[in-house]
Amino acid sequence: MLRTDLDTDMFAKPGCPAVRWRISDRPVPYEDAIATMEREVAAIANGEADELIWLVEHPPLYTAGTSADSKDLIDAQRFPVFATGRGGEYTYHGPGQRIAYVMLDLKRRRQDVRAFVAALEDVVIRTLDMMNVRGERREDRVGVWVRRPEKPALPDGSMAEDKIAALGIRLRRWVSFHGLSLNVEPDLSHYGGIVPCGISAYGVTSLVDLGLPVTMADVDVLLKEAFETVFGPTVAD
Numbered sequence: 550m551l552r553t554d555l556d557t558d559m560f561a562k563p564g565c566p567a568v569r570w571r572i573s574d575r576p577v578p579y580e581d582a583i584a585t586m587e588r589e590v591a592a593i594a595n596g597e598a599d600e601l602i603w604l605v606e607h608p609p610l611y612t613a614g615t616s617a618d619s620k621d622l623i624d625a626q627r628f629p630v631f632a633t634g635r636g637g638e639y640t641y642h643g644p645g646q647r648i649a650y651v652m653l654d655l656k657r658r659r660q661d662v663r664a665f666v667a668a669l670e671d672v673v674i675r676t677l678d679m680m681n682v683r684g685e686r687r688e689d690r691v692g693v694w695v696r697r698p699e700k701p702a703l704p705d706g707s708m709a710e711d712k713i714a715a716l717g718i719r720l721r722r723w724v725s726f727h728g729l730s731l732n733v734e735p736d737l738s739h740y741g742g743i744v745p746c747g748i749s750a751y752g753v754t755s756l757v758d759l760g761l762p763v764t765m766a767d768v769d770v771l772l773k774e775a776f777e778t779v780f781g782p783t784v785a786d
Contacts, residue, residue, distance in 0.1 A: 552686055557668040560781040561600075561657045568653070568776075569601045569786035572769060576644065577605045579612070579631050586726055589652050594722040600657070601786065602728075602776065603650040604769060609643035609736075611743055614717050624742035635717035635727035637691070639743040645735035645755070647768055651718070651728030653780070660723055666691065666716060668779050669729050673714040675775035676731070676768070680761055684713060691716050695754060703750065711754035712745065733757065733768050 561568075582605060592598035609628045614637035621639050622630065628641075642648060655665060670686055673693045677684040684693040693714040700709035719726040732755035740753050756763050777783055 551688055552663065552667040552670070553688075555664045555667045557664060557671040557779055559653075559658045559665060559668045559779055565657045566599045567782040567784040568780065569599050570604075570773060570783040571601060571786040572604045573606075576608050579607055579610055579629070579642070582607070582650065583633070586650055586652065590721055590724045590726055593652055593654050594724045600654055601650075601652040602783065603652070604772070605648050605650065606644055606646060606765075607642040607648065609641070609739055612640055612642065614638050614640070621744035622742070623744065627742040628739070633717075633727070635719045637715070637717040640715050640717065640730070640745055641735075641740050641743060642730060643735050643739055645757075645765075646730050646732050647765060647772070648730045649728045649772065651725050653725050655720070655723045655725065658780075662720065665725070666718065669716055669718070670714075672772065672775045672779050673729060673731060675778060676771045677713070679771045679774070680756065680763065682713075682756070682759060682761070685710075690751075694751070695759065697752075697754070700752075709752070711752040713754050713756070713759075715745070731756075731768065731772070733763065733765055 589601050611628055611630045612633045614635050617638045670693055674684040687694055692712050694710045695713050697709040697711055714729055714731045716729045717727050734755055734757040737753055745753055
């Protein structure tokens with residue numbers, strides 16, 4: 550079954566508390582984010598804390614997922630590089646990019662990893678749709694993509710398209726780590742130090758690159774609305 554055909558309703562079982570919704574108002578060092586996730590995920594798995602969505606920005610850095618190939622790290626000296634336990638390959642994080650760390654207990658929802666990934670994609674697609682941007686899945690590429698008809702066609706004659714959101718997750722005791730990143734207004738030249746997600750045939754874009762003069766606060770409001778449509782209610786943390 551294609552991810553497009555999966556049921557992406559991931560509401561929690563009746564009686565489960567709302568998901569905590571936390572927004573950091575200044576850049577968070579990557580090591581601090583990982584340490585926080587470790588603590589939160591352990592508490593959620595032990596039934597000592599409610600689920601959490603944490604919105605952050607990072608200083609410029611590269612991360613290497615569990616499938617990263619060293620040849621895709623083009624400039625190892627440009628920014629700090631962190632090995633991480635999430636799935637996927639190399640990606641970039643930096644100012645102007647909204648990162649949503651998703652700490653959800655799939656035992657309280659559905660223990661279906663493919664549906665969970667599709668649901669996270671659905672959150673991004675719904676968020677973009679509210680800004681009149683059409684985001685799309687690709688069965689051979691995780692993440693969310695936008696078509697770029699104004700750009701030259703690809704060598705095979707197909708329409709150019711750029712990645713606007715990346716996904717990478719990990720599960721421990723059915724509680725998720727990591728999550729998604731949506732490009733609002735990052736410096737897209739910073740992607741030049743890596744082959745993003747190991748895919749060289751396509752580019753990367755952002756909301757501002759697409760001509761949308763939006764702020765991070767604007768995007769956060771829409772992300773929250775889209776998340777609640779797919780995963781259920783939230784409460785300020």
